[in-house]
Amino acid sequence: MxxxxxxxxxxxxxxxxxxxxxxxxxxxxxxxxxxxxxxxxxxxxxxxxxxxxxxxxxxxxxxxxxxxxxxxxxxxxxxxxxxxxxHAFADEITDVSAPGVLIKAAGEDDLAELRGSVPVEEWAESGFAGDDVADAWVAVGPDGRAVAGANLTPFEGVPADVGVLSVPAVRGRGIASAVAAVASRTAVEQHGIARWRVLVGNRASRRIAARLGFEEDCRQLAVRPPD
Known part of the structure; x- marks a missing residue:
């Protein structure tokens, strides 16, 4: 790796x-x-x-x-x-499960429900706001509502960049880790590597990445001209 x-x-x-x-x-x-x-x-x-x-x-x-x-x-x-x-990378993913939730491929209704339950900036940071989402999964609670999601967007031309988010009410229960593990494992099994990008200040996301086996590699910053 x-x-x-x-x-x-x-x-x-x-x-x-x-x-x-x-x-x-x-x-x-x-x-x-x-x-x-x-x-x-x-x-x-x-x-x-x-x-x-x-x-x-x-x-x-x-x-x-x-x-x-x-x-x-x-x-x-x-x-x-x-x-x-x-930027963190992994070529092996630690198994993580969350009792009481079902993880499944995301449908349009699932994503619309999830989008309405999280802050706009978190939706954007997770990668769901882009037009390059190749695969997505959601974690569904006992009431049938989507409470967390993960996606894969391109890295090196293949779906290997992992994004994840969860609704505030379920955080701290390992649900985001469980759905992120499914996405990350898919990337590793199909393409040999998974990448995780997160703002330095997002400690919760960085903890999830470490729990799954991602190793932090670098810090990255972009400077953009006015539109």
Whole structure:
């Protein structure tokens, strides 16, 4: 798994090494108007559009400041900063179950019900708001209502990026972990790997990922120009 992750980042950033690597967007990010920053251990990797390269190279990048939204906002005013988020990976998933719930493939009615029960920002962060959801599952309680969900969106061109959410009333019962385990195991069984992305401050989601066997790999942040 480690080799595969290193290979993925190598394709994004060109395989360069050093304390601070700054490259022009390659195929994986070609056409992206923003700046993409990843901190792995003591290294900082940044991909930027061609016209921005010299500006970014003039910045005094280090692993601490590169993860700070305010630092980027001060140096590139007017742009929005997203993150930082954690990227975690797994190639084996720990079995997790939640008594009293049924986990099944998600139908349109299930997802509509779930969407109406969670905050808008959580729906977006989970990946359900996008148009690239390949597979989705829900956890259904004894009353037949969907109380948690998980999905798979593309990573390396296959459904291996895991998103999860649950309604506030059922949190802390292991239900989100159970439905996320089904999605994660599907990705691993079909594609050999699963990725989990979550905002650094979302401690609950990070705990679920760790419980399932995901290993945190890096911190990632994006800086986007105004629409």
């Amino acid at each position: 480690r080799h595969r992750i290193d290979q993925f980042w190598g394709e994004v950033f060109g395989g360069s090494t050093g304390a601070a690597v700054i490259v022009e967007h390659r195929d994986a990010l070609l056409g992206y108007a923003g700046i993409y920053c990843v901190v792995r251990d003591s290294w900082v990797f940044v991909s930027a559009p061609g016209p921005m390269i010299e500006n970014v190279r003039a910045l005094d990048l280090d692993p601490v400041t590169a993860q700070q939204p305010d630092w980027w906002a001060e140096r590139i005013p007017g742009w929005s900063v997203l993150g930082p988020s954690v």
